[in-house]
Amino acid sequence: MITTLNLETIYAPVQAGMSRVPALIRETLDTPILKMREMVDHFFSKNGKLLRPALVFLGAGISRTLKNEHRISHERNETAELHLAAAAEIFHAATLIHDDIIDSAPLRRGVSALHIKSGSQAAVLAGDYFHDRAIVTIFRHGNDRIIPLFLRTAGEICEGEIQEISEKKNINMTEKIHLEIIRKKTASFLACALQTGALIWGIEPGKAEALGRFGECFGMAFQITDDYLDFSGEESKFGKTLGSDLEEGVYTLPVIHCLASGERDKVVRILYSRSHKRRFSILRETLEKSGALDYALAKAKGYMDMAKRELEVFPPSVFRTSLEQLADYALERNC
Amino acid sequence: MITTLNLETIYAPVQAGMSRVPALIRETLDTPILKMREMVDHFFSKNGKLLRPALVFLGAGISRTLKNEHRISHERNETAELHLAAAAEIFHAATLIHDDIIDSAPLRRGVSALHIKSGSQAAVLAGDYFHDRAIVTIFRHGNDRIIPLFLRTAGEICEGEIQEISEKKNINMTEKIHLEIIRKKTASFLACALQTGALIWGIEPGKAEALGRFGECFGMAFQITDDYLDFSGEESKFGKTLGSDLEEGVYTLPVIHCLASGERDKVVRILYSRSHKRRFSILRETLEKSGALDYALAKAKGYMDMAKRELEVFPPSVFRTSLEQLADYALERNC
Structure with missing residues (x-):
């Protein structure tokens, strides 16, 4: 499928909010300390996809549509949307900064990772x-459904990260454990962002759960696609160093699948070989030829189909359409 | 003054709670992940002074005495005391672990700092x-006065840390800025722990503020004494590497005071000299002879006197006595 989807089009219904997020992030992180300001500037010199703020606004849009409140102004809630959207991106940034230290990743969004630029300690x-x-920010602008959700999610992200490092270089890791790790590390927070937006407007529990399931399936598909791109993407577009997970001993779905196939011995040999430089390209070829990359992509597609089905309980709206488009985009992107 | 004060005696009125804190810390941090369990075990292989849990219990005791509730059982509040005491120590541990990475400190509580033992990334x-x-834990067991206090304090600790790194190697740092940094980094959290205990039992705002001022002055004195011991203490008792602040370019009160005295040129020469090993002992001697160490100790004593005066609004009780003794202990300790 050839698509002309781009994030600008997809975010159009929430553009008013999205356009204010970058400045609000800077404002929230404002500090008189020069060294910290430099780090804020460096990290946000590229904005990334701003996926989490978009999910907050889209969740809010869906929730308002349900209650027919889309055209009613409600200042407190609208302020909460903006601040929680910014907070979601800042929280995500915090985890990326520590993740990049933990994984020794050199690049982030096409520029040096912060620990490379400013040193690990800073x-x-x-x-x-x-x-x-x-x-x-979350405690100031959240409510008694958003705050516990957020705390639970922050805990899950941390657990997922711990599990990931404890499974490093484990050639016997199962697909089940791997999927559980990415559910905790990535999917849970995307679900949380979408639900947060909806909970600002007091969505009913059953509908909030449907959005949670969309967010989780969407997040699984998103992460699996990311891991697929880590082998098949182009570094200049992807903004990260290809194969960096591999160098850190983090085995993602294509590798795990191939390890459980007839190619296991070959893959083990490649993973244990000393020549770091050649290893990546040989592994990439093996994953390609064995169908492991296709397998990962099909898995991502399966999750995305599940995600989309969760949206059927919502009446058609520009926000629902954006979520559906976002699902297609997440699978078809090359960066 | 020769004192026979030791922490066991001082903590006696809150011993029932204190004895349960180490196990509750382990329980709160329990995880199936082996690598994380090893880190928890290593960090808590030495318990430290458990000053923050003690302050939670003492604050609670003072507050109960005021309301004549000391002998009334109130299960929910008593459970909150225990969990918040454990949470205060765990939060403190989290800041120490990151601080030790940021400051490249090799030792903590007489054993390897966690980043030395398990690597910075882990x-x-x-x-x-x-x-x-x-x-x-704080959100589960705190109330609507404790939670905002805690969030504000967490922010202050972070700000203090940022200011500290931005002032590294600044030979023109003023005493005023330095005191502001230690107020944020150390004193604010000791005050928070004490107030948290009192707020569990619904202490009136004016009294909570008096405890806050005690905690801040106590914390200032405590940190200044720590920085004094960093020059005059014995490494085997102190549990940290002497002079480590200096090596990291963090100038504490004795150095700042000496830099503002007639000895400035000499101190600058010492700070800029290349021989790391000799530098510490020469500086130590200079600080000693110039009276800068005595100045720091007198400053600590001044803060401790201010702290104690704040306790006068409280009726005599074993808890108040313990806080007074803790103030004496903090000044007179050698570790």
């Missing part, structure tokens, strides 16, 4: 600072 | 995990 602190600002 | 994650567990 980057640890920047992650803590971002995390602190996000939590304060 | 230690970043352990700090995040401890932080997450502490916050979840």
Whole structure:
């Protein structure tokens, strides 16, 4: 399928909010300390996809549509949308900064990872600072359904990260455990962002759960596609160093699938070989030829189909259409 | 003054709670992940002074005495005391783990700092995990006065840390800025722990503020004494590497005071000299002879006197006595 989808089009119904997020992120992270300001500037010199803020706004849009409140102004809730959208991105940034330290990743969004630019010590602190600002914002603008959801999700992200490092270089890791890790590390927070938007407007529990399931399936598909692109993408577009998970001993779905296939011995040999430089290209070829990359892509597609089905309980709206388009985009993107 | 004060005696009125804290810390941080369990075990292989849990219990005791509720059982509040005491120590541990990475400190409580034992990457994650567990506990067991206090304090600690790294190697740093940094980094959290205990039992705002001022002054004195011991203490008792602040370019009160005296040129020469090994002992001697160490100790004593005066509004009780003794102990300790 050839698609002309781009994020600008997909985000159009929530453009008013989205356009204010980058400035609000800077404002929330404003500090008189020069060194921290430099780190904020460096990290946000590229905005990334701003997927989490978009999900907050889209969840809010869906929820307002349900209650026919789309055209009613409600200042407190609208302010909450903006601040929680910014907080979601800042919280995400905090986890990326620490993740990049933990995984020794050199690149982020096509520029040096923060620990490369400013040193690991300062980057640890920047992650803590971002995390602190996000939590304060969530407590200021969240409600008694959003705050517990957020805390639970923050805990899950942390658990997923711990499980990931404990499974590093485990050639016997099962697909089930791997999927559980990415559910916790990535999918849970995308679900949380979407639900947060909806919960601002008091969506009923059953519908909030449907959005949660959309978010989780969407997140699984998103992460699996990311891991697929880590082998098949182009570095210049992807904004990360290809194969960096591999170098850190983090085995993603294509590798895990291939390890459970007739190619196991070959893959083990490649993973244990000493020549780091050649290893990646040989593995890439093996994953390609064995069908493991196709397998991962099909798995992502399966999750995305499940995600889309969750949207059927919602009446048609520009927000629902955007979520459906976002699902297609997430699978078809090359960056 | 020769004192026979020791922490066991001082903590006696809150011993029932204190004895349960180490196990509750382990329980709160329990995880099936072996690598994380090893880090928890390593970090808590030495318990430290458990000052923050003690302050939670003492604050609670003072508050119960005021309301004549000391002998009334109130299960929910008593459970909250225990969990918030454990959370205060876990939160403190999280900041120490990241601080030690940020400051490249090799020792903590007489054993290897966690980033030395398990690597910086795993230690970043352990700090995040401890932080997450502490916050979840605070939100579960805190109330609507404790939670905002805690969030504000967490923000202050982070700000203090940022200011500290931005002032590294600044030979023109003023005493005023330095005191502001230690107020944020150390004193604010000690005040928060004490107030948290009192707020569990619904202490009136004016009294809570008096405890806050005690905690801040106590914390200032405590940190200044720590920085004094960093020059005059014995490494085997102190549990940290002497002079490590200096090596990291963090100038504490004795150095700042000496830089503002007639000895400035000499101190600058010492700070800029290349021989790291000799530098510490020469500086130590200079600080000693110039009276800068005595100045710091007198400053600590001044804060401790201010702290004690704040307790005068409270009726005599074993808890108030313990706080007074803790103030004496903090000044007179050698570790």
